[in-house]
Amino acid sequence: MAPHSFFRAKHQKAHSLLDQRYAERVQMWCRISYSGQVGARAVSGEAILKDLSKTGCKILGPAPSPQGSHVTLLLDLKDGQAPMRITDVLISWVARDSFAVKFPKLLPEERKRLQEVVWKNLSLSSLDNRRTAFRIL
Numbered sequence: 001m002a003p004h005s006f007f008r009a010k011h012q013k014a015h016s017l018l019d020q021r022y023a024e025r026v027q028m029w030c031r032i033s034y035s036g037q038v039g040a041r042a043v044s045g046e047a048i049l050k051d052l053s054k055t056g057c058k059i060l061g062p063a064p065s066p067q068g069s070h071v072t073l074l075l076d077l078k079d080g081q082a083p084m085r086i087t088d089v090l091i092s093w094v095a096r097d098s099f100a101v102k103f104p105k106l107l108p109e110e111r112k113r114l115q116e117v118v119w120k121n122l123s124l125s126s127l128d129n130r131r132t133a134f135r136i137l
Contacts, residue, residue, distance in 0.1 A: 025053040026121040030078055034064050036071035049075060052121075054114040056092065056102040063099035067091050073101065077117045084113065 028051060035044040047061030057075075064071055069091050075084045090102045106114070 024118060024122060025051045025058075026118050028052045028117070028121050030076050032059060032076070033074040033083075034059075034071050036065050036069065038065050038069070043071075050098070052114065052118060054103075054106075054111050054118060056100060058098060058100045060098050062097070063091060063094040065091055067094045067099075071101070077113075079113070079117050079120070081113070084110065086110065 028049060030049045031046060032049045033044070033046050035042070037043070043064040045061070045064055047059045050058045050060050071089050071091065073086045073089050075086065077084055086103055086106065088105050090104055091099055092102045093100045103111075103114075
């Protein structure tokens with residue numbers, strides 16, 4: 001295989017993976033608090049947000065509830081505003097030391113605030129030559 005063929009195949013694969021995402025994610029580290037219910041038991045705690053998009057995020061720490069359950073998050077987005085409270089957040093997958101959530105029911109102003117934080121953090125990290133891709137809806 002010619003060297004340029006290898007580069008092209010590797011390059012296309014990376015872009016294909018990115019293009020499957022619904023919204024651009026940006027690596028971002030901030031504290032979060034969560035609360036919810038597991039049966040009759042109330043759960044709450046703190047963890048670290050690892051990456052963020054306008055549709056969800058990945059969180060480092062043990063999941064407060066099983067996959068498919070709902071929690072409330074309080075995100076300290078470091079954007080000069082009060083921490084953002086997001087209710088009815090869906091836990092979409094769970095691993096041993098992390099979990100991911102989706103934000104299914106955001107108000108337009110909440111989604112706009114999240115997108116602004118993503119764009120700001122993406123532009124701060126754009127020096128690493130990553131391709132950006134957004135789907136504006």
